Amino acid sequence: MEAFLARKKPRLSQPQARSDRAGVTPSNESEGASADTEESTDIKLAMLISLHPEIKQDELLDILASCDGSVEEASSLLSTKNSAAPTRSKKRTAGVSLGIQSSLSSHILTKSEDGSLRPMKEIKPLTTKKGQTIHLYSPEDVAANTPCTIIHNFLPPEEANTLLKELLDESEHFSRYEFQLFNRTVQSPHTACVYVSTPEEYQQQTKEYTYGGTYRANVRQATPQLRSTSRKVQQAVNEEIQNRIKNVYPDGKKLKFQSPKPWRPNAAFVNCYDGPTESVGYHADELTYLGPHPVIGSLSLGVEREFRVRRIIPRDEDEDQSSSSSPRKDAKSAKKSTAHADAQGQISIHLPHNSLLVMHAEMQEEWKHAITPAQTISPHPISGNRRINITYRWYRESLNPRFTPRCRCGTHAILRCSQRKQESRGRYMWMCYAGFAPGKQGCSFFQWAEFDDDGNPVWDQKQEQKHVESVDAAPGLAHFSASQSSQ
Numbered sequence: 001m002e003a004f005l006a007r008k009k010p011r012l013s014q015p016q017a018r019s020d021r022a023g024v025t026p027s028n029e030s031e032g033a034s035a036d037t038e039e040s041t042d043i044k045l046a047m048l049i050s051l052h053p054e055i056k057q058d059e060l061l062d063i064l065a066s067c068d069g070s071v072e073e074a075s076s077l078l079s080t081k082n083s084a085a086p087t088r089s090k091k092r093t094a095g096v097s098l099g100i101q102s103s104l105s106s107h108i109l110t111k112s113e114d115g116s117l118r119p120m121k122e123i124k125p126l127t128t129k130k131g132q133t134i135h136l137y138s139p140e141d142v143a144a145n146t147p148c149t150i151i152h153n154f155l156p157p158e159e160a161n162t163l164l165k166e167l168l169d170e171s172e173h174f175s176r177y178e179f180q181l182f183n184r185t186v187q188s189p190h191t192a193c194v195y196v197s198t199p200e201e202y203q204q205q206t207k208e209y210t211y212g213g214t215y216r217a218n219v220r221q222a223t224p225q226l227r228s229t230s231r232k233v234q235q236a237v238n239e240e241i242q243n244r245i246k247n248v249y250p251d252g253k254k255l256k257f258q259s260p261k262p263w264r265p266n267a268a269f270v271n272c273y274d275g276p277t278e279s280v281g282y283h284a285d286e287l288t289y290l291g292p293h294p295v296i297g298s299l300s301l302g303v304e305r306e307f308r309v310r311r312i313i314p315r316d317e318d319e320d321q322s323s324s325s326s327p328r329k330d331a332k333s334a335k336k337s338t339a340h341a342d343a344q345g346q347i348s349i350h351l352p353h354n355s356l357l358v359m360h361a362e363m364q365e366e367w368k369h370a371i372t373p374a375q376t377i378s379p380h381p382i383s384g385n386r387r388i389n390i391t392y393r394w395y396r397e398s399l400n401p402r403f404t405p406r407c408r409c410g411t412h413a414i415l416r417c418s419q420r421k422q423e424s425r426g427r428y429m430w431m432c433y434a435g436f437a438p439g440k441q442g443c444s445f446f447q448w449a450e451f452d453d454d455g456n457p458v459w460d461q462k463q464e465q466k467h468v469e470s471v472d473a474a475p476g477l478a479h480f481s482a483s484q485s486s487q
């Protein structure tokens, strides 16, 4: 991936496919009723990786560029090429070597072209430049430069190992998400499963909640260790939220739309990345049930991997500034393009075994995140090449699927935040998403979404009536902490 990042990315201008894996919002979002079908290079690359795991990433990138950014064209070219070529091994190992796991802290290192890590002279503030990746290790640097905070050695070591072992056993039941790409069903480049508290919730998760336009098939009940960990995660995340509000947010106040209530997780998504090439492309987590400005607690176990984050740039700033004609305009455009280039750089947060990353309230709407394929990984004594990740999430009762809008094709609309267009930046909308679910056709349903200051939906009268009628009619999701007492 470094080789890919160090190179100037080819400009892939032709809007083509879009896709999603369940539970996340793809890299570029559509604004207004018409869907924008452009995807970022990373998403396109991730799609190609999942379609052609036997081919090296650099090669895929070149082919993608030569096909003008069309995943479909690149893929069909590769399929033709592959059927003529001798068969290669299914598992991609080329270019991947295993190194020694290092635990560096309190240093900011940048990776130079030759792949070596060098300390940065100026520690703060950090600016990221287009094509450059800044590597962050220490909690101080993560907090100062990203919308995240990190706690290393979060659980007592034995507890972390027990949880890891438990989830490695569980990972036998994990599966790949499927999403629709043109007339093809594509699988996510890692496996996953959702965990909830009770058997009733299992029913709700598989029959009521949708992800990326489809019902979730792979849901299981939380294991004892997942539950006891959730209590600790809950406490730590609430402390981190309070620190963030006090030390970072304007006037020491929570963000608009952020919930003022204590954070209480009621769902856990568990991912397994088996080997260095397993990954997840740039995305923001789906807001549909989390609501605006959600906080997510993310625990990493096993092999250390890089968590890349980058800001979402409004499309208006994404223009070529070279055509200015006056010195004033030149200065202005230079400033603008520098800001743009800085914002285009990436930040890599290293996630060692037993680290808790808190994605704060500004993360999902303003930034994208990814687990990029690695060139080298260090095997973990318990998990070998595997990394397990748990994201603890709090589904808001006020966004229970009983209340959220349905689109014309009968599916649940999904909630997204407009980011790319400056005039609508920060506005929320309900949209149809069925077209991206395997075997379904979508409609063009669109409705602006309104929220009060605390992020609770403000429904129109018809929806409000539905809400009042059904508020006591069916149970919501139980918080892990509430259900722990009955264990």
Ligand SMILES: O=C(O)CCC(=O)C(=O)O
Binding pocket: 024, 269, 271, 280, 285, 298, 307, 369, 370, 371, 389, 391
């Ligand atoms: O594996 C990770 O650390 C991130 C996973 C993630 O982004 C997700 O599940 O939405």
Ligand SMILES: [Fe+2]
Binding pocket: 024, 283, 284, 285, 369
């Ligand atoms: Fe995510």
